[in-house]
Amino acid sequence: MSSHPTPDLDELLAAARVVRLPMRVRFRGVTEREAVLLDGPHGWAEWAPFAEYADRDAARWLAAAVEAGWGRLPAPVREEIGVNATVPAVPAGDVETLLSGVDARRTAKVKVAETGQSLRDDVARVTEVRRVLGPAARVRVDANGGWTVEQAVSALTALAPLDLEYAEQPCRTVEELAELRLALARGGIGVPVAADESIRRAEDPLRVARLAAADLVVVKAAPLGGVGRALELIDRCGLPAVVSSALDTSVGLALGVRLAAALPGLRHDCGLGTGALLAADVVGDPLLPVAGRLTVARADAAREGVDAGALAAYRPEEERVTWWRDRLTRAHALL
Template structure:
């Protein structure tokens, strides 16, 4: 890649409305606010138009509890812009090393630019592997009554999803068990069911749920205990009868090394925005695969640039399990056209050079 002297670094702020308000641990949010980054590399043709230059896009969409604040993210991107001007990509990444959303944007833009210059899809730039046409995705089913949950799962299955992740933990364990029982009876054995408790249970509640979920062939229970309870997750995993344990929030608190050393998980959830970039997430995925722990790629409800980057990340992981990438539905508007088609429970991976998004800078 050309050094900072030939790179133009730009960023602009955006706000994307959610299709419905989202409850988080810190309150309700109704929009996703962040920054779109654009790198333009004119190489030796400093006078050429942007249309003739290689362009890389990145996205920083902070989320309280997972990343830095919007204000800290903007300050970090300003440091990155100065570092590009005086140094280059390495210096810019160092400038945002402690702000994960900002680093995600910069690293994604750098990778997109390099893949574009090499005329290869981003996933092949990440892994230098074979072509991948599709990656499996799961449908996310929000909390609801048993009848609402059954209807939502049936609708997802009708659209081709063969893996559904059901949110639990808002109501008592017995009520959630009844919801899962009704769903399994409705869809039969051919649909993979996962459950996401988002840290909601005590150890005793999680133990009760796991014993019953085994009867309904639930494949994974995600983050059943609070993030800090690493030993508790390890104990649950040891007692679980055929139900895998996945850790999501705990990845940020402990890191994948500690999770694997404690034998606390069958799977880890990798959110590139929260981890500081798809390059960081890709290294984590390769490491946990060696340790026979499954990497599940998902998003923090991001715009199309980060979301498509996550699809490329998943495509770079051999034999990746169903990932949480069908999240565009949570946004009422977006940065631009979505190049990823969801079809029969899979995300069709863009094969254009780079990420494969276009028209995002001007909102086309």
Template sequence: MTHREVMVFEGPHGWTEWSPFLEYDDQEAATWLKAAIEFGYAPTPELRTKSIFVNATLAAVAPAEVEQQLDAFGEFRTVKIKVAEPGQTIEDDLARIRRVRELRPSVALRIDANGGYDVGTAIELAKQLAIESIDLQYFEQPVKTIAELAEVRERLARIGTKVAADESVRKASDPLAVAEANAADVLVIKAQPLGGITSALEITNRAKLPVTVSSALETSIGISMGLHLAAAIEVESFDAGLATVALLTDDVCDEPFIAKNSKLEVKRAVPSENKLAKLAADSERVDWWQERLKRCFELI
């Protein structure tokens, strides 16, 4: 992805963001709109902490690029490594993971396949990492379906590797189905895709599994929504995947939500007029988003 479009607006409780990806249909985008409206127009839940530990995220790059990408995040105690990129092999993924472990021997490692492996390849990769004593905090969405996740989870439990579900939560008609099927050890929770903070909290409380709050590649305004969710979580949680503003070339805030010492402060984001003007979409895209907003609002 090289381009991101979002809609931001101000409600009585502060600025909020609506940023469903362009390819999403109106029904899915309407769920994201519920989250945006809630964050701007309703009070946030009681916060249990004032700051959130966050992880670095490494794209599916060649080993020679790993150091530079990790350095952009500064200090961190957890890194999520993307794997299963189309056109790459399991050896490419292993080389990337080994390079991270070489450069950052003490950080916790997660790998994220975005459902890109089949069952056999996912197990092969995890077993090879275990042979090399490269421990994983968890293996995120190794395969696509809940049935496949359940199989991978059962087999990887024998070598002590946990499985996390992301797409099987946020893109499912029933976000709790993966937990009810015992197909994951960890749930990855995102505020907008789940319809907002209140809905996401209900899911975590009912699932009774550890969670990781993560982003959907939002601006600092969307990240603020994620931070408020992470700060209200009552179940066990891992370092949040909310440091993704560092992956953007620009942001709507003069002081973007960039982590310091592996942490982000839980606060509202306020965009600057200059940045809003600089990053404003052209009239054609504005019309497209306004029409999308009208259609999706009718579905709420």
């Protein structure tokens, strides 16, 4: 799965440090984020596939970590990138307080279609984001595939007056995304559709382009197997791309910055400000946006600046360390 030598299992296990970091708010159903940090010869790398992901998915994430720690990353074509704020599925009344502590305020991604919530909750939340950030801000929503086509048409009809930049993964399947795009066009609803899970978790991510199922793609370096593989996929898709993160530590975010920095024709702010969702990090200077931007220099510094004290302080119980090491062993066998 890689064009550079893959370290053997013993080397990876020796390089692995497991951490569990507290979060400021619940996100993706979790209040703590576990990750494995790998001390590679070319810098620290992160391996943190979500617990429910299959071993084959986890192996792609491991290929990305190996590229970062043992390979060579593509040269950047820009030195800084714009970053969006992320608004979890919080009550509308919490939005202003949440955004007051976020430096990236030009663009916001708002979680919608949360289990147990209603469309009224989504509209209230997005309305408040638009009010707080003002009419010039770019506001995008992310449903994580939580709507049927019919629900997505209804929701995006209600949300369109709030001037959405795009809707990310409104439906689960590629076929549903293609059907939704047609329905929105026929209804005169001018909300572009972005594919996320249909790219990063698909056996054939190019189906999105072949079926005209999206206006743009959201890519994450780790799930796609690394920066090199992600750049190749974007080129083959032929669609505009937004680089995002997967609730990473600063080390994982740094890989996303390097992908965005190497991407020709980047037109959108990227979803790499999720470090603000963590209440602790593994570096002394967390990779958080300054004036809504992240730089390659700070990203590279994060990959060199892992704090030994943080690794010790946030090491979970031995049962979880063993669980991750066993998972690493299985994923390595699939590289």
